[in-house]
Amino acid sequence: MTLKEVERLRPEDFKDINVPISTMLKWFDVCDAYWMHSGKIEDPHVELTSGKCSNGFFDCLRVLKYLNLSEILANQMARKIRFYMPNEKIDWVIGSPMAGITFGHDVARALGAKIFMFTEKDPSQNGKMLWKRVQIPEGETVLQIEELITTSTTLNAVKEAVDEGNYSPVNWVPFIGVLVHRPPELPVSYYGDRGVISLIEKRVWAVEASECELCANGSQRFRPKTHWAELTGKR
Numbered sequence: 001m002t003l004k005e006v007e008r009l010r011p012e013d014f015k016d017i018n019v020p021i022s023t024m025l026k027w028f029d030v031c032d033a034y035w036m037h038s039g040k041i042e043d044p045h046v047e048l049t050s051g052k053c054s055n056g057f058f059d060c061l062r063v064l065k066y067l068n069l070s071e072i073l074a075n076q077m078a079r080k081i082r083f084y085m086p087n088e089k090i091d092w093v094i095g096s097p098m099a100g101i102t103f104g105h106d107v108a109r110a111l112g113a114k115i116f117m118f119t120e121k122d123p124s125q126n127g128k129m130l131w132k133r134v135q136i137p138e139g140e141t142v143l144q145i146e147e148l149i150t151t152s153t154t155l156n157a158v159k160e161a162v163d164e165g166n167y168s169p170v171n172w173v174p175f176i177g178v179l180v181h182r183p184p185e186l187p188v189s190y191y192g193d194r195g196v197i198s199l200i201e202k203r204v205w206a207v208e209a210s211e212c213e214l215c216a217n218g219s220q221r222f223r224p225k226t227h228w229a230e231l232t233g234k235r
């Protein structure tokens with residue numbers, strides 16, 4: 001499959017089917033949005049911006065920037081959410097900046113939710129989010145959608161911001177929807193009291209180079225953003 005073919009995929013062709021994870025990963029691969037270490041010790045691995053080593057890389061924006069892929073994946077997300085919560089009323093969908101905004105918007109539309117909104121990054125406090133522009137009326141239900149979950153940090157910052165910034169108590173539905181769930185350990189089924197509904201799930205670890213088994217065995221490490229070809233073997 002080529003990028004040209006992916007660009008031509010039509011959302012209506014995927015509306016009533018469950019797209020296999022392997023197919024979605026193929027789209028990510030074609031968009032250079034995904035790479036996982038093969039497990040072979042001699043193959044290279046990822047050097048993160050933090051300086052840590054990792055066995056995997058995801059950049060959802062490289063997929064979600066395509067309107068057709070965002071719509072197809074949002075429809076898939078909505079199908080899965082409706083499978084787990086067939087009768088749950090979902091009034092609001094809330095996402096986080098940046099890559100999660102357009103995806104959350106598309107999921108809200110696919111679910112038939114009334115409102116989509118997103119939290120903002122607090123410029124004065126790293127990692128903190130703000131909720132100050134709109135108010136969720138009492139009794140309305142809220143679903144959180146994320147494009148990527150690595151740890152619970154952003155996830156919880158969104159919930160905390162909305163809970164703190166909203167005048168009346170917020171009625172969260174019992175699940176969070178996420179396009180790519182890539183925790184350092186699996187399985188993770190819950191964050192707090194909310195379950196996880198993911199389309200793609202992979203265990204992606206990150207460790208200091210001094211503790212990295214791949215480095216210790218001579219595997220080279222590359223930064224995905226600058227050395228994609230060396231990392232992936234793609235030309």
Ligand SMILES: [Zn+2]
Nearest residue numbers: 053212214215
């Ligand atoms: Zn390493």
